[in-house]
Amino acid sequence: MARGQLRVLNALDVARTQLYHYMAIVIAGMGFFTDAYDFFAISLVTDLIGNKYYQRDTPPIISVVINGIALCGAVPGQLVFGWLGDKMGRKRIYGVTLVLMVVMSLASGLSFGKPDRKNVVIVLCFFRFWLGFGIGGDYPLSATIMSEYANQRRRGAFIAAVFAMQGFGNLAAGIVGMVVSAAFVNSRTSHADFVWRIVLMFGAVPATLTYYWRMKMPETARYTALVAKDAKKAASDMSSVLNMEIVPEEEGVNQLARQGQYGLFSAEFARRHGIHLLGTSVCWLALDITFYSLNLFMKEIFTNVGLIRIRDGDNPFMRMTNVTALHTVIALCGTLPGYFFTVAFVDRIGRVRIQLLGFTMMSVFIVCLAGPYKYWTEHKSGFAVMYGMTTFFANFGPNTTTFIIAAEIFPARLRSTCHGISGAFGKVGAIIGVFGFGLVLPAEKQVSPEKQIRTILFVLVGCNLVGLVFTLLLPESKGMALEQITGEIEEHEPQLDAAAVAAAECVHEVPV
Numbered sequence: 001m002a003r004g005q006l007r008v009l010n011a012l013d014v015a016r017t018q019l020y021h022y023m024a025i026v027i028a029g030m031g032f033f034t035d036a037y038d039f040f041a042i043s044l045v046t047d048l049i050g051n052k053y054y055q056r057d058t059p060p061i062i063s064v065v066i067n068g069i070a071l072c073g074a075v076p077g078q079l080v081f082g083w084l085g086d087k088m089g090r091k092r093i094y095g096v097t098l099v100l101m102v103v104m105s106l107a108s109g110l111s112f113g114k115p116d117r118k119n120v121v122i123v124l125c126f127f128r129f130w131l132g133f134g135i136g137g138d139y140p141l142s143a144t145i146m147s148e149y150a151n152q153r154r155r156g157a158f159i160a161a162v163f164a165m166q167g168f169g170n171l172a173a174g175i176v177g178m179v180v181s182a183a184f185v186n187s188r189t190s191h192a193d194f195v196w197r198i199v200l201m202f203g204a205v206p207a208t209l210t211y212y213w214r215m216k217m218p219e220t221a222r223y224t225a226l227v228a229k230d231a232k233k234a235a236s237d238m239s240s241v242l243n244m245e246i247v248p249e250e251e252g253v254n255q256l257a258r259q260g261q262y263g264l265f266s267a268e269f270a271r272r273h274g275i276h277l278l279g280t281s282v283c284w285l286a287l288d289i290t291f292y293s294l295n296l297f298m299k300e301i302f303t304n305v306g307l308i309r310i311r312d313g314d315n316p317f318m319r320m321t322n323v324t325a326l327h328t329v330i331a332l333c334g335t336l337p338g339y340f341f342t343v344a345f346v347d348r349i350g351r352v353r354i355q356l357l358g359f360t361m362m363s364v365f366i367v368c369l370a371g372p373y374k375y376w377t378e379h380k381s382g383f384a385v386m387y388g389m390t391t392f393f394a395n396f397g398p399n400t401t402t403f404i405i406a407a408e409i410f411p412a413r414l415r416s417t418c419h420g421i422s423g424a425f426g427k428v429g430a431i432i433g434v435f436g437f438g439l440v441l442p443a444e445k446q447v448s449p450e451k452q453i454r455t456i457l458f459v460l461v462g463c464n465l466v467g468l469v470f471t472l473l474l475p476e477s478k479g480m481a482l483e484q485i486t487g488e489i490e491e492h493e494p495q496l497d498a499a500a501v502a503a504a505e506c507v508h509e510v511p512v
Contacts, residue, residue, distance in 0.1 A: 005483055024145070031165075036170045037202070038105060041173040045200065049124075067434055072132060074133065077135065077137045085417070091214075091220075097138045098138070102208050143163075153347065154347055163339070174325070177199050180199055234253075285429035288429035288430040290394070293434065301387075334388030334390075347478060359397060361389075366464070368386055370453075373450060
């Protein structure tokens with residue numbers, strides 16, 4: 001039987017927005033900055049790797065594996081670290097994922113091997129797989145930590161702000177790639193080895209800068225109280241976070257411990273949350289097929305439409321500078337504004353409405369790209385604008401809301417696991433998009449590139465429509481306490497501020 005909200009959790013829900021919220025956003029968000037940088041930087045340097053080791057005659061399978069191997073590692077990473085986050089605590093596992101990302105970013109740039117080109121590429125793919133494993137683990141842990149630290153009124157904006165750091169990571173990948181390639185533009189082509197290594201190794205910098213602060217963050221009160229059942233520790237940790245002394249609620253936590261708590265594979269979970277897990281998983285799967293196809297193969301799409309011109313004998317560094325410059329413009333004008341709009345409106349409009357809007361508008365703009373495709377070959381700037389609007393509504397839409405919803409609608413003891421499962425389905429979608437785009441289309445030699453691109457765009461419209469339908473299975477979590485959403489409490493405390501909640505328990509504020 002459900003009970004009322006624990007006072008320590010209610011104090012978090014009604015707390016005014018303050019410094020620790022912003023610190024949590026930055027600390028968790030830098031992981032996503034690193035994630036996006038590592039995922040998208042590789043597509044910018046694949047051409048240089050092919051130029052160096054395959055004399056620009058890179059087999060399609062090699063290009064696809066280099067681009068997609070980190071995504072393959074992210075799938076088990078999300079499942080394993082998501083499960084560990086619920087079993088061992090969010091904070092303890094959080095540091096492990098960060099260390100793995102730092103080490104594997106550096107190792108990717110230091111990929112060694114004999115002069116035989118295959119050895120270097122094989123070693124690079126090995127390290128990129130484990131880099132993806134760490135990145136995958138960062139998804140459920142960052143989302144869960146931010147959702148459990150946030151106050152109730154602005155929780156959606158805080159989680160979206162963490163995810164928005166992905167946009168800055170995407171932008172940074174373009175800027176770093178452009179700067180480094182421009183610095184080598186007058187160098188010998190043999191120096192391509194330095195360029196791609198520098199670009200990949202830079203991914204270790206932002207993650208390293210936040211390691212100390214990640215380790216200083218206390219465990220979330222919801223894990224400590226609702227999962228570990230340690231009332232004293234939860235009260236102590238949140239006293240330091242909220243700058244007030246909170247009395248432990250031993251009886252409340254003991255009452256929670258006496259309640260029957262269903263597991264992930266139980267009939268009770270299937271009855272309460274099975275349809276929700278199906279919805280979050282399929283929506284994320286459908287979204288990532290589109291999102292990663294459009295982002296990782298931006299160069300191929302823009303080359304085909306004529307926005308980028310690549311000719312034999314071109315300086316490889318100049319080619320990379322042109323590609324990264326266009327990537328940067330799209331990220332700056334389409335990707336980042338989409339994230340900002342979600343941060344601004346998610347707690348006003350609601351998660352489900354924004355996701356429905358995003359899937360709908362993505363479908364509309366992709367149809368507008370695919371239908372009059374020949375027209376866009378004559379009006380290239382218009383194509384870039386429409387492409388940018390597609391990325392805008394991906395981020396002011398399902399790319400952000402899938403991350404938010406999966407962090408809110410499941411019980412605390414299963415929250416990280418279910419987010420990991422949902423995210424893993426998303427990365428399976430990304431793998432489908434990358435390998436399908438990179439292998440199936442080049443195999444159709446008899447089909448013109450124009451028809452190939454149009455075909456894949458129409459397929460992406462179908463994926464968006466699937467996501468649109470499955471979004472209808474999801475509950476709206478705007479303005480509710482996490483325990484209200486999951487049915488763990490029957491009633492919620494009035495919306496007083498944290499000081500008033502503390503006073504109700506005979507708590508005094510600690511002078512600062």
